[in-house]
Amino acid sequence: MTNNKAVKAWLDEMIALTTPDKVVWIDGSEEQKQALYAESVADGEMIKLNEEKLPGCYLHRTAPNDVARVEDRTFICTSKKEDAGPTNNWEAPAVMYEKLNKLFKGSMKGRTMYVIPYMMGPYGSPFSKIGIELTDSRYVVLNMEIMTRVGTKVMEELGDSDDFVRCLHAVKDVDPENRYIVHFPEDNTIMSVNSAYGGNVLLGKKCFALRIASHMGHREGWMAEHMLILGLENPQGEVKYVAAAFPSACGKTNLAMLIPPAALKGYKVWTVGDDIAWMRIGEDGRLWAVNPEAGFFGVAPGTSTKTNPNALATTMKNTIFTNVFHNTEDNTVWWEGLDGEAPEKGIDWQGRPWTRDNGEKGAHPNSRFTAPAAQCPCISSEFENPQGVPISAIIFGGRRAKTAPLVYESFDWQHGVFVGATMASETTAAAAGKVGVVRRDPMAMIPFCGYNMADYFAHWLEMGKKIPNPPKIFHVNWFRQDDEGHFMWPGFGDNLRVLNWILARCAGEADAKETEIGYLPNASDINIEGLDIDKDVLEQLLTVDKKVWLEDVEGQKEFFAKFGDDLPAAIKEELAALEGRLSK
Numbered sequence: 001m002t003n004n005k006a007v008k009a010w011l012d013e014m015i016a017l018t019t020p021d022k023v024v025w026i027d028g029s030e031e032q033k034q035a036l037y038a039e040s041v042a043d044g045e046m047i048k049l050n051e052e053k054l055p056g057c058y059l060h061r062t063a064p065n066d067v068a069r070v071e072d073r074t075f076i077c078t079s080k081k082e083d084a085g086p087t088n089n090w091e092a093p094a095v096m097y098e099k100l101n102k103l104f105k106g107s108m109k110g111r112t113m114y115v116i117p118y119m120m121g122p123y124g125s126p127f128s129k130i131g132i133e134l135t136d137s138r139y140v141v142l143n144m145e146i147m148t149r150v151g152t153k154v155m156e157e158l159g160d161s162d163d164f165v166r167c168l169h170a171v172k173d174v175d176p177e178n179r180y181i182v183h184f185p186e187d188n189t190i191m192s193v194n195s196a197y198g199g200n201v202l203l204g205k206k207c208f209a210l211r212i213a214s215h216m217g218h219r220e221g222w223m224a225e226h227m228l229i230l231g232l233e234n235p236q237g238e239v240k241y242v243a244a245a246f247p248s249a250c251g252k253t254n255l256a257m258l259i260p261p262a263a264l265k266g267y268k269v270w271t272v273g274d275d276i277a278w279m280r281i282g283e284d285g286r287l288w289a290v291n292p293e294a295g296f297f298g299v300a301p302g303t304s305t306k307t308n309p310n311a312l313a314t315t316m317k318n319t320i321f322t323n324v325f326h327n328t329e330d331n332t333v334w335w336e337g338l339d340g341e342a343p344e345k346g347i348d349w350q351g352r353p354w355t356r357d358n359g360e361k362g363a364h365p366n367s368r369f370t371a372p373a374a375q376c377p378c379i380s381s382e383f384e385n386p387q388g389v390p391i392s393a394i395i396f397g398g399r400r401a402k403t404a405p406l407v408y409e410s411f412d413w414q415h416g417v418f419v420g421a422t423m424a425s426e427t428t429a430a431a432a433g434k435v436g437v438v439r440r441d442p443m444a445m446i447p448f449c450g451y452n453m454a455d456y457f458a459h460w461l462e463m464g465k466k467i468p469n470p471p472k473i474f475h476v477n478w479f480r481q482d483d484e485g486h487f488m489w490p491g492f493g494d495n496l497r498v499l500n501w502i503l504a505r506c507a508g509e510a511d512a513k514e515t516e517i518g519y520l521p522n523a524s525d526i527n528i529e530g531l532d533i534d535k536d537v538l539e540q541l542l543t544v545d546k547k548v549w550l551e552d553v554e555g556q557k558e559f560f561a562k563f564g565d566d567l568p569a570a571i572k573e574e575l576a577a578l579e580g581r582l583s584k
């Protein structure tokens, strides 16, 4: 299938290691894809859903012990431990290769190896990079066909170059004790074994487009970030782009597709990306971004016609649903938070009979849809633009029941990097482990930074010096709660009210008050026309509680202490300055 010597040599080596019965190249054709779906259905790996209501849609269930990313089984294997840093699991490459080679040995015996050449980023773009994933999972192939650009065209783009990321995945027996998601950034290599779930196995996504790519970006002077990209069109028809980093299951897909509230007529949001942004400095001195992905791997629960109608519309055809509820009445799907009443009965995410009142979740909290971006009703006209889009504002945010106000603006780039570096958020079901625990998650990259995070902060600071017209940096929190545990801000479409303030600040057209943590809007600076919110509540959302913030500073210090002398001086400076302002 190829004359590329580097590809052939690597492929031969991996075939010798895993000994598949058959090797099938993925060409990207519709016929091959349909044949694979048909085989998956025949094997019971996928359930074909109602062709009338959900054409081209399928349901897949993973093993109950394999439903989220596994951060404690994820490794960055650089030759020096300090290059992986204190926030990543590390093992010496030679030791890890030996361990993995044992696990992969004969792992595809009796199975088919699929060879998936894929491109991250638009065709013909200076941003784009190529990977080849070898996998024995049809589920992976069919998801990669949606999430990335795959097939023969990619091999043509690669030509005889050896510049591709080598990705090997084997399902084995999904044994959690021997599950490994391993990155060798110095070798452009990723190896994943004993999982068959999403981010652990769709190696173009978090593994390549964030962990490996962040390492590349550090070396090559660009940025790979866990960010959505959206274009906000105002009533005059002008579009401005923002990129926003929120941790997993904290609202990127929702913000990227938001529908403006009725009172704000004439605004429109265009989606460029919902999870990952690759950003470079453009010739005009601004920061430009592309979405390297071609689809959305979105959280299903909570998605409804009220919260995210655009996501829902995107999933109405050609979509793979993973670990959602199977409504056997009409052979469709359901999840908690979807419109209307729950179905009376059906099959839950574990494949067990379920009734409305049995007290169990029908869909797993991290159940997902995989849908082609091109099907999104609000997909941006710039989605395939090889040059990307110019970014006016960068927004950081997380789930904070307390502490963080609705929105604030950093004083400048350096302070903005500090704001990103001190991000914290409550954990969610997107990763295995406890949910709802506040943890520090700088730039929403703690699970995804492919090198020492102290060097990552330094890279951000360095980029700021190199961008003649850098975006302004903001922080938002849609998840503040009152004493009864209710969300104080309506969120979703109404988040546009905050985006509008942000873009007005970028244009120098909005007021703010200077506080210890940055510039905050006055309550009167946020347009609440048509919104049923107490003035008091809005005031509370826009107040800085110095005592609570000083407690947070202690948490920041504790986190930064991990990095020892590697922590950039500018971050230490900002920390001392913040503490000084709060203590006054």
Ligand code: GTP
Pocket (backbone or CB within 6 Å): 246, 247, 248, 249, 250, 251, 252, 253, 254, 255, 274, 275, 297, 298, 299, 301, 302, 303, 307, 430, 478, 479, 487, 490, 491, 492, 495
């Ligand atoms: P990943 O795909 O894991 O990276 O997640 P994400 O950041 O794209 O999160 P997503 O938009 O899928 O939202 C996750 C959950 O948060 C869903 O259940 C949403 O309904 C909920 N959510 C999103 N935006 C808001 C908001 O503004 N307010 C509230 N209260 N919930 C929100």
Ligand code: SPV
Pocket (backbone or CB within 6 Å): 068, 069, 198, 199, 200, 205, 206, 247, 248, 249, 275, 297, 430, 431
């Ligand atoms: C996330 O967890 O941030 C996701 C889903 O976007 S996964 O692809 O599993 O990483």
Ligand code: MN
Pocket (backbone or CB within 6 Å): 226, 247, 248, 249, 275
């Ligand atoms: Mn994500």
